[in-house]
Amino acid sequence: MQTESSQPLNNSNKNRDYPWDIYTLKELVHATNNFHNDNKIGEGGFGSVYWGRTSKGFEIAVKRLKAMTAKAEMEFAVEVEVLGRVRHKNLLGLRGFYAGGDERLIVYDYMPNHSLITHLHGKLAADCLLNWSRRINIAIGAAEGIAYLHHEANPHIIHRDIKASNVLLDSEFQAKVADFGFAKLVPEGVTHLTTRVKGTLGYLAPEYAMWGKVSESCDVYSFGILLLEIISARKPLEKLPTGVKRDIVQWAIPYVQKGDFDHIADPRLKGSFDREQLKEVIMISMKCTDSNPENRPSMLEVVDWLKGTGLPAGSRKKEIRIVKSAVDGYDDEDEDEAYDDEDDETDFEELGTVSARTKRI
Numbered sequence: 328m329q330t331e332s333s334q335p336l337n338n339s340n341k342n343r344d345y346p347w348d349i350y351t352l353k354e355l356v357h358a359t360n361n362f363h364n365d366n367k368i369g370e371g372g373f374g375s376v377y378w379g380r381t382s383k384g385f386e387i388a389v390k391r392l393k394a395m396t397a398k399a400e401m402e403f404a405v406e407v408e409v410l411g412r413v414r415h416k417n418l419l420g421l422r423g424f425y426a427g428g429d430e431r432l433i434v435y436d437y438m439p440n441h442s443l444i445t446h447l448h449g450k451l452a453a454d455c456l457l458n459w460s461r462r463i464n465i466a467i468g469a470a471e472g473i474a475y476l477h478h479e480a481n482p483h484i485i486h487r488d489i490k491a492s493n494v495l496l497d498s499e500f501q502a503k504v505a506d507f508g509f510a511k512l513v514p515e516g517v518t519h520l521t522t523r524v525k526g527t528l529g530y531l532a533p534e535y536a537m538w539g540k541v542s543e544s545c546d547v548y549s550f551g552i553l554l555l556e557i558i559s560a561r562k563p564l565e566k567l568p569t570g571v572k573r574d575i576v577q578w579a580i581p582y583v584q585k586g587d588f589d590h591i592a593d594p595r596l597k598g599s600f601d602r603e604q605l606k607e608v609i610m611i612s613m614k615c616t617d618s619n620p621e622n623r624p625s626m627l628e629v630v631d632w633l634k635g636t637g638l639p640a641g642s643r644k645k646e647i648r649i650v651k652s653a654v655d656g657y658d659d660e661d662e663d664e665a666y667d668d669e670d671d672e673t674d675f676e677e678l679g680t681v682s683a684r685t686k687r688i
């Protein structure tokens with residue numbers, strides 16, 4: 328992997344036209360006021376994110392690698408590689424990067440309405456900026472972004488960390504799926520890969536959490552959790568007074584069975600939502616979170632259903648009982664904590680070897 332600032336990042340793509348800019352360190356130091364604490368807008372496993380303004384007047388967000396470990400460098404490389412390949416209205420745009428010495432920086436378009444998590448559970452939750460139509464629109468946008476990764480990007484891309492803090496909102500509250508540090512590129516003909524588990528508690532598909540089986544349907548599962556979270560504003564995992572953790576699907580199922588869909592809607596909506604749409608969205612989330620990956624829809628179907636073409640007859644095939652046991656084995660003190668694994672690789676060589684051993688789930 329080439330990481331000199333003057334060279335393209337990946338030798339295997341020498342002939343490719345890269346759509347991004349390579350920034351100088353000086354430019355980015357200047358834009359972010361020397362990565363001043365006041366400019367910090369986000370913090371993740373990988374590093375801190377800073378707001379900045381370029382000399383040309385563009386607002387940017389700059390992700391700065393915290394420590395130069397092999398793992399962090401790999402995440403940096405994966406994110407730049409993947410983001411450089413994709414262009415879609417619902418994926419966070421990459422403006423450029425810097426790699427030199429001990430600095431690894433990624434430059435994105437700045438998203439003035441922050442992440443979905445800020446509106447659902449964070450600082451902006453009390454402002455109630457997400458009315459029903461915005462929520463539906465965000466759900467459709469995020470679904471379209473993921474559908475593009477699964478069905479249009481070449482090779483196909485599995486995101487592996489779909490969650491509220493990784494869905495950013497632009498000035499019009501359009502969803503932009505972000506954070507590609509854990510993404511997997513899937514060579515053609517491969518149905519699933521077996522890898523070390525990365526991702527976030529509460530959003531992990533059971534077959535992935537338990538056996539490391541990763542396929543597009545793992546993102547579908549995480550999206551189903553996100554859908555329920557968007558409409559209910561409840562967290563994916565909740566600690567009950569007994570100390571037991573309950574996931575959002577387990578919470579919702581009794582209401583779904585009773586047909587009491589209104590109870591699932593965020594009380595802050597104060598009943599201002601389309602009841603039919605609410606029911607459909609809940610049933611879509613139930614299908615996406617089916618414990619059997621084969622019963623989950625594709626993201627293309629999800630996009631169609633969300634756009635109102637209607638859910639086909641028959642609802643969820645199997646109830647989920649498995650999720651709690653799937654996540655119990657993990658150290659889960661922080662609900663927004665990401666799993667890391669040092670020897671998880673994302674390159675074609677590894678995928679080639681893995682693909683030889685894959686079979687259909």
Ligand SMILES: Nc1ncnc2c1ncn2[C@@H]1O[C@H](COP(=O)(O)OP(=O)(O)O)[C@@H](O)[C@H]1O
Nearest residue numbers: 369371372373374376388435436437438492506
């Ligand atoms: N382009 C951006 N515009 C505004 N905020 C951003 C942007 N990129 C990241 N952030 C903020 O920083 C947080 C961490 O960024 P993310 O890409 O998810 O990094 P990590 O890999 O560290 O989780 C996000 O949840 C969001 O709050």
Ligand SMILES: [Mg+2]
Nearest residue numbers: 371492493506
């Ligand atoms: Mg993140």
